[in-house]
Amino acid sequence: MKFQRFPILTVALATGSMALSSKISETYIGPENGHLVIVGGNLQSDTIWQKIIALAGGPEAPLVVIPTAGGEPTYNDSLSSVASFRRNGAKNVTVVHTYDPAIADTEEFVAPIREAKGVFFDGGRQWRLVDAYAGTKTEHAFQAVLDRGGVVSGSSAGASIQGSFLARGDTANNQVMVGDHTVGFGYLKNAAIDQHVLVRNRHFDMFDILQAYPGLLGVAVDENTALVVHQNEAEVYAGTYVLIYDGGFWSREEQSELKNLPPPESRFYFLRPGDKYDLGLRKVIQVEEATEL
Template identity: 50%
Template sequence: MNKIFFLLVCFISAYINFSSFAQTTGPIRGSLVVVGGGMRDLDILHRFAELAGGHDAPIVVIPTAGGAENYNQYWSGLEQFKQAGFTNLTLIHTYDPNIADTDEFATPIHNAQGVWFTGGRQWRLADAYLNNKVHEALTGLLERDGVIGGSSAGATILGSYLARGDSSGNTIMMGDHEEGFGFIKNIAIDQHLLRRNRHFDLLEIIEAKPGLLGIGLDEDTALVVQGNLFEVIGQSYAVIYDHEDKLASGRQFYFLEPGDEFNLLSRQGYRPEEVLRPFGRMMESN
């Protein structure tokens, strides 16, 4: 009995230790376009179109995070996609997870080459679509090399930990909704970072869950994620929060600019003009 108890304790300890150092990984197939809000830079949507197969590719837009009573094909939020040249747009929406968990509702996603989640509150997306047939269809879209994009709340939901997921207010970093879609594993994503002076907020999550990688995105800035690599595109910065490796100065985050690349698995950033020489978390920029 003592031997069994000892082995059980060892197993639990090993599990806890493994969980604490879970790997951060991107989708095995397909692409993600993760945007920090704003969406004034149409070049980001053009990149999304390229990954989907062109501006005439079938695209599903899901505005549920916005919280309006109803949405239809005349919703004004579709205008920016039309301005960017998209010609084959379908809007789907429900707040009811039972409706979302039907083949009929999920069919447009099965027929799409890309899906886009617009902004609002990320907990609404979790309530409606997490762990049902919509979630399954999104996973299938990636598996057939499609692309999923999202801005603001639509960006945060793509990660595994749902930052600002509390239904009572978006200033609560760790709230009553903590699970995202998990298309990037072991990560928390924040948005509107510098525009709304949020660059210290993710530290609360990373200190409570030190195994997570934190990424904050400013407005009009995006990550293009393929496998375990992402590229920063757009107009501003992505900010990396890694509890395991602080800068030599003691700072707990550092900045990536457009054109920089990052390996999620190794948690290392690169500047392509430096022949993929890593700029370490221990190095400070001028």
């Protein structure tokens, strides 16, 4: 039997993005403690692996890899993600996996996560993570990693699961944006996260979600690119681009207001490595460039 959750929408969400923005700016959209590292799939960059290790506390920090989204019958330490962590210096990496929520609700299963300083969700189909772990002691233990200042990270499906709305969560195929699983683990609140966005030409797919839930923030991350989040600050870290769907527009160009833009409900824009975004205000954090004297 599949474990399935359905979205609980706030009043602010139903009243539109302006009301939502004023409400959520009073709290943190990302984790109050700890960090998220949201990767758009095909993670090859040692720089990103090293960032995850550093945010967990360094090479000695215990890390847990969750491969459940992949759908294979069993997993072991031969996972490429485990090899990548170890190649980049991590000395304490454990694979934790089940498809059975009854097992995921046991103290024996959850014990390695209770000791972990970092969690990494591998790619595959994100609904498998929901079916296995939602509502169990394991899901609570994932959240506790953040609460004690650790890092939750993931690539592809492991990126999307971090949003409150589960993009591409349909069991039939990965092209249905609003599927039969619509609730993620919610480490990034009031947000939907897509991945592989530029490589697979997914630029417009997010609008399927935003048409149904216009108060959500849409975030789409390209392959081998990371978005690092703490509290209300999100920074593009390494790789290519992250797309932001907030109804607004931002550009480095002067006089960008002269552009012939589509209506707010059809807009998105790109952020590149080093760019920062305020998740509470839903605005790009603009840093004054130093001028030479």
